[in-house]
Amino acid sequence: MLSKKIEAALNEQIKVEAESSQVYLSMACWAEVQGFEGVAQFMYAHSDEERMHMLKLVKFVNERGGHAKISQLDAPPLEFGSFKEVFQTLFEHEVFVSKSINDLVHITLEERDYATHNFLQWYVSEQIEEEALARNILDKINLIGDDKSGFYLFDNDIKQLIVADTPPA
Ligand code: OFO
Numbered sequence: 499m500l501s502k503k504i505e506a507a508l509n510e511q512i513k514v515e516a517e518s519s520q521v522y523l524s525m526a527c528w529a530e531v532q533g534f535e536g537v538a539q540f541m542y543a544h545s546d547e548e549r550m551h552m553l554k555l556v557k558f559v560n561e562r563g564g565h566a567k568i569s570q571l572d573a574p575p576l577e578f579g580s581f582k583e584v585f586q587t588l589f590e591h592e593v594f595v596s597k598s599i600n601d602l603v604h605i606t607l608e609e610r611d612y613a614t615h616n617f618l619q620w621y622v623s624e625q626i627e628e629e630a631l632a633r634n635i636l637d638k639i640n641l642i643g644d645d646k647s648g649f650y651l652f653d654n655d656i657k658q659l660i661v662a663d664t665p666p667a
Contacts, residue, residue, distance in 0.1 A: 515552035536653035589632040
């Protein structure tokens with residue numbers, strides 16, 4: 499059974515994951531209308547992943563005697579100045595999510611809720627991977643600089659990352 503404090507904290511995280519999904523969906527739209535097919539695919543897949551993170555929390559809250567709350571969300575930005583800005587924002591967003599997960603883990607220890615603590619370890623590992631992936635992509639973009647053909651190749655290459663990042667069904 500979840501304490502009220504843990505239930506509220508998990509519900510906050512549900513909102514964070516839902517917002518992440520929306521931000522990446524908006525990035526997918528931006529990339530798609532600019533003609534960057536690979537980046538759009540990557541962002542659509544990433545948005546789906548965040549929705550899966552949200553649903554996993556929703557199910558956990560409901561199964562542990564709480565009530566998952568579906569909140570109103572702020573609209574994400576419509577425009578992003580550049581590839582670099584998109585991936586810089588993605589990286590910073592993932593760092594923010596990691597902090598949010600860490601705070602949540604901290605609360606579970608304070609409350610001595612070891613079941614929720616255990617459940618959250620999956621998110622801790624996931625965030626390590628997501629931060630590393632975002633940093634890796636950002637490094638590549640910095641290497642490309644202003645080279646247009648470099649961007650074309652990057653847009654193609656990023657499709658491989660989607661395949662590598664998708665967990666087996
Ligand atoms: Fe990428 O954030 Fe979910 O956990």
